[in-house]
Amino acid sequence: MRTVIECVPNVSEGADSARVGEIAAAVRGVPGVRVLNVSSDASHNRSVLTFVGDGDAVRGAVMALFEAALPRIDLTRHRGEHPRMGAVDVVPLIPIRGATAADCVALSRVLGEEIASRFSVPVFLYEDSASSESRRNLADVRKGEFEGLAAKMARPEWKPDFGPAGPHPTAGAVAVGARAPLIAYNINLGTSDLAIADRIARSIRHIGGGFRYVKAMGVELADRGLVQVSINMTNYRKTPLHRVFECVKSEAERYGVPIVASEIVGLTPAEALYMAAEHYLRIENFTTDLVLESKLLDEEG
């Protein structure tokens, strides 16, 4: 598998597992696609599919996803804790191997056009694909949710990038965009003092003056008597794990607190771990060509 693009669509159904299963089966049936994970949350009433393939396979899978999701999800009757504006709410495209961010931006435009013309669902491009800065952040695009969408789209600044000028009656609208792989990374501190985790989280996150691609907050792990700096690494290539780890370590030392452990939640690209090994071992000639398993993936058809 030379080219690997990861697609992590979120659909607004998380309670009816039969329906989720039918939607996932439609994606699984597309040649060249591998579904790595399907995870549903009933209180959010939302499911996240993780699948990979090359550009063509991902295109086919996103169309199959819409074809299966639209007749099964009616947002006029949808309740759930998580904000949403569409039956297929968001379609993130992530370059993993043999594809660049630019390739995924181009793919998002192809998808946008096809979603609009085949399903009459308006499409907003977001993140790296955004047509303006005000559309980069998914939370801004989704603000007002399905219920507020008709009024929002009536304003000229919220004309969609593709498709009809108003929302689809039952499926709302969808955000499609390229983004860097996200790593959920937690660092546990040897103290029960939540204020310390909070203060460190503020010091490393972008909004507080910290690293550009870090979101962070303090969390209490009451059962372990520890606190945690809970981190979203939104671009590990530009803000790598080891740099954040060393910064947290140094900030914690200032309070006499050790790092007990760290934790990766969900999946990480291998490259994020290779970068840490390269840094600490000072490997001067590192490329993924040195890694046997990477060559195995290269050899795939």
Added chain:
Amino acid sequence: MRTVIECVPNVSEGADSARVGEIAAAVRGVPGVRVLNVSSDASHNRSVLTFVGDGDAVRGAVMALFEAALPRIDLTRHRGEHPRMGAVDVVPLIPIRGATAADCVALSRVLGEEIASRFSVPVFLYEDSASSESRRNLADVRKGEFEGLAAKMARPEWKPDFGPAGPHPTAGAVAVGARAPLIAYNINLGTSDLAIADRIARSIRHIGGGFRYVKAMGVELADRGLVQVSINMTNYRKTPLHRVFECVKSEAERYGVPIVASEIVGLTPAEALYMAAEHYLRIENFTTDLVLESKLLDEEG
């Protein structure tokens, strides 16, 4: 590709690239086998093939290798700097994914039997497959080389594990065995004083009281004005890269010398780098299931 066994046979031909190409093509033609590398050394008059596959594929490939190599290599006329006892000199089997050392030991016995019966070449099991401690070390098995093999095999303690009691007239004998993946790993020191690299190499290598799975020597990098601790890591699971790196760093500090860089020569299993990332980042929940690319390989048929 669920099960991945690496096989790194050495054949006694490194000058005639047409012959080497024919031998490699025979291996490449076996279904389920992927040849990752072919590297020839003319002064050694020896080539190293690196290929991977599951047990059955590797078995087929080793047979194809013998079939192609035996008519093309005549050890009675072979000259080269590297010690050798066979046309196919050594067949190491290395578990990479979904296979254990015990699986590779079992495979080495299957291969030994089949090589002996199909090609009348005597087989010595070595390393993890060795039938006695005195046969574990390849250098001991090969001592005396092709020219001394008839006399050596006449002694009862050098009866082969499989096959005829004396050498094959043109192909000698072969060593077959399971071993852990070997990583060639060099650490460059910020000094031109070779004595320091030598002293550190002695302190970390097994023979000098150092780590069990480390072989090391000092090397001069004259063009860079540096010296290098050149290391063979013979079992990175039991003696990991980061432990050796930190030990070299600490020994070098005692002389006021920094580590400038390290270098991986050839291929490394991804796991060796994951172990370094896990150590330095203190990742408490690490398994390869967290790595996206590892899941891609798991999904292969």
